Amino acid sequence: MGSVDPDKPGVAAETRRQLAICNICNYCNGLCAVFGAAERRHRLTDSDLDQLANLCHHCRSCLYDCQYAPAHAFAVNLPRALARQRWQSYARYAWPRALVGALDGSGLGPGLLAAAVVLAFTLAVVLAVPAATLFGVHTGPGAFYRVVPFGVMSAGAMLSLGFALLAIGIGVRRFWQATAPAQRAVGQGGRGTAAAVGRAVLDLLTLKNQSGGGPGCADRDHRPSRLRRRFHHALFYGFLLCLAATTVAAGRHHLLGQPAPYPLLSAPVLLGTAGGIGMVIGCLGLLWLRRREDPAPTDPASRGADVALTWLLLAVAATGLALLALRGTAAMGLLLAVHLGTVLALFVLLPYTKMVHGAYRAAALLRDALQ
Incomplete structure (x- = not known):
């Protein structure tokens, strides 16, 4: 398996070498925030490289605009260098340290673990629930809980998601502390901080850095398009809608005493349906682009992990829609x-897949805005 070494020699040195050339050239400064941030962090320490790598949204436009790209002797391929640095940063700040090996860039380890969790949960339900109940027709409030008790659902979700959020939170805290600039910004008052937070949130929600300087990402080759950004938006907002559906359903269950399932035109179902469709569209679109993309700007060592996560998210959305x-x-x-098994697998793997890039990228955007 391809578990990542957070201190693999040569990765930081190569990233630093390429960014030093970029700082001298300045040709790509208008493409994204990485180049301006690199100029402000001219020392390019290892933590600076982690900040810049997570600030990068991998639009890949700089590779095709670069006059020093391979086959030039300088061999500048910044998207690939930052992708390698970024994947290493996930392992460097991961918690607990004993589970760093779960960050398998090939995707084989997480894929097998996800399949094992889904299979184990499904088999547990099949063995524990009488066939007449498991394959019976259940309707009305509480129908789901006649198959899997509410206590089992809520305990599994809280324990797995709670640990995942704790692990991600500790990792992001480590990242935030390590990437603090040597000289803090002067004159950043409360109003300035609020404005910086607003800019960071806006950049995160719009995926501004995935615009390639305006015309879009180099999705498949040097020709820019907005497909990748749109598919990412579909997946991102679809996921948020599904979270909103779960939150509204929890409110109806605990505050109003109305257990699931809910009518087709109710808020939880409408939100969940829209979110599931968005996730399916986003996942299928990203997988389609993956099959047709130019491999030059990507990191071969972590490409499999990206694909494995996309398939897992697709499985969560597709099984949810099928259940509905x-x-x-x-x-x-x-x-x-099966659906609960895929959701449990996603929660278990959250801190050790590329899913953590959302948290690190948000922190990197906020750090950059504050500077």
Whole structure:
């Protein structure tokens, strides 16, 4: 398996060499925030490199605009160098240290673990629930809980997601402390900080740095397009809509005493349906682009992890939509077990897949805005 070494020799040195050339050249300064930030961090320490690598949204435009790209003797391929640095940074700040080996860039380890979690949970439900209940037709409030008790659902979700959020939070805290500039910005008052936070949030929500300086990412080759940014938006906002659906459903259950499932035109179902469709579109679009992209700007060592995560997110969305469509049939029980298994696998793997890039990227954007 391709578990990442957070201190692999040569990665930081090569990233530093290429950024030093970029700082001298300045040709790509208008493409994204990385180049301006690199000029402000002219020492390019290892933590500076981690900040810049996570600030990069991998639009890849700089490779095709670079006059020093391979086959020039300088061999500047900054998207690949930053991708390698970025993947190393996930391992460098990961918590607990004993699980750093789970950051398998090939995607084989996380993929096998996800499959094992889904299979184990599904088998547990099949063995624990009588066949008449598992394959029976259940309707009305509380139908799902006749197959998998509410306590089992909520305990599994809280324990797995709680640990994941704790691990990610500790990792981001380590990243934030390590990437603090040597000289702090002067005159950053409360109003200035609020404005910086606003800029960072806006950049995160719009994926501004994935615009390639305006015309879009180099999705497949040197020709810019906005497809990758749109597919990322579909996945990102679809995921947020699904979280909103879960939050609204939890409120109805605990505050109003109305257990799931809910009517088709209710807020949780409408939000979840829109979110699931958005995630499916985003995942399928990104997988399609992956098959057609130029491999030159990508990091071969971590490419598999990107694909594995996309497939897992697609499985979560697709099984959720299938459960919604067939919840009034005898297939509901088995579909519920498979869907809950995929959600549990996602929660378990959150801190050790590329899913953490959202948290690190948000921190990098805020750090840059504050400077």
